[in-house]
Amino acid sequence: MPVTSSSTYVSADFPSNDFGTLRTFSGMFHWFDLLSGAESTNTYTPVLHNVPPGLLPRSFMRALQWDPVTQRSFLSASTLSADGTRCGGTLFSMEFSNPLAPTGVYVGTSDTGTDCIGNIAIDRNGLMYAIGLPEGMLYAIDKTTAQALPIAAIDVDIDAYWPGADLVFDQASGDLYLAAFFLVNNEASPMHLYRVDPIDGTTTPLGIAPAGTFIETFAIAARDGNRCATPASVPWLSYAVPSGSTAPDPEGDDPSTVQVLIDAAGLAPGAYQATLCIANNDPTSRRLAVPVALTVQ
Numbered sequence: 665m666p667v668t669s670s671s672t673y674v675s676a677d678f679p680s681n682d683f684g685t686l687r688t689f690s691g692m693f694h695w696f697d698l699l700s701g702a703e704s705t706n707t708y709t710p711v712l713h714n715v716p717p718g719l720l721p722r723s724f725m726r727a728l729q730w731d732p733v734t735q736r737s738f739l740s741a742s743t744l745s746a747d748g749t750r751c752g753g754t755l756f757s758m759e760f761s762n763p764l765a766p767t768g769v770y771v772g773t774s775d776t777g778t779d780c781i782g783n784i785a786i787d788r789n790g791l792m793y794a795i796g797l798p799e800g801m802l803y804a805i806d807k808t809t810a811q812a813l814p815i816a817a818i819d820v821d822i823d824a825y826w827p828g829a830d831l832v833f834d835q836a837s838g839d840l841y842l843a844a845f846f847l848v849n850n851e852a853s854p855m856h857l858y859r860v861d862p863i864d865g866t867t868t869p870l871g872i873a874p875a876g877t878f879i880e881t882f883a884i885a886a887r888d889g890n891r892c893a894t895p896a897s898v899p900w901l902s903y904a905v906p907s908g909s910t911a912p913d914p915e916g917d918d919p920s921t922v923q924v925l926i927d928a929a930g931l932a933p934g935a936y937q938a939t940l941c942i943a944n945n946d947p948t949s950r951r952l953a954v955p956v957a958l959t960v961q
Contacts, residue, residue: 673880696714712763718770725783731792732835733941738755738770740781772884779799780796783831788835802814822854936960
């Protein structure tokens, strides 16, 4: 795809799994590009090329990730102290209410000593993880404060100084993947792909990229059945109450009810499917996916 001469993309995401819109970020220069295109043609044209206000100096952009629970994009950056002796991670929530004037909303900064927070990944329940450089530590990140809680060091000696260690969740299976190269006798190996256990940091090797390939960032598209429906994507489906919350009912004695409305008027005969996604405060399951099927005869 065509890119501007000043862009070196370190991360990108497709908001709401919309392959017609691609958001990308370069690294140290904070350039944000909005590209419009189509998956069928694999061609994307730059629509916007600017530096969003709200980002901090001494921040090296690492990852732009879509959160399926909050329906927002988060941007992570490695942040050096003024004297260059300490590192950490800064988290921004990107505001796209005006797609042509994006802004960064500062969430917080985590001080992890000499370990820089690298690429972030968000699972289908909205939980955020990050990889640390150069230690290779796997962190859990609080999306509301940006605080980083170390989980475990991954068992791969990733390169310390390139942003070539990217974490991505498969939203359908829930598996976490890592693309990285490691050092052998102080020389970089080819790029490897691993499956990562987010509990203890252990990795399972899956394959090696072709010789000469350097992968800076990658993504896994959600399967159609796992995508959250939006009002625009399924106009035949709606809630009786458009927003709100329900009372907890741990014993199941008095469950609350949310009414879903289906309107088949104007629909052509055929099968229609959608996935309703319900956010909740259960830490083990931040999102519940409820499949909906409609047959029009």
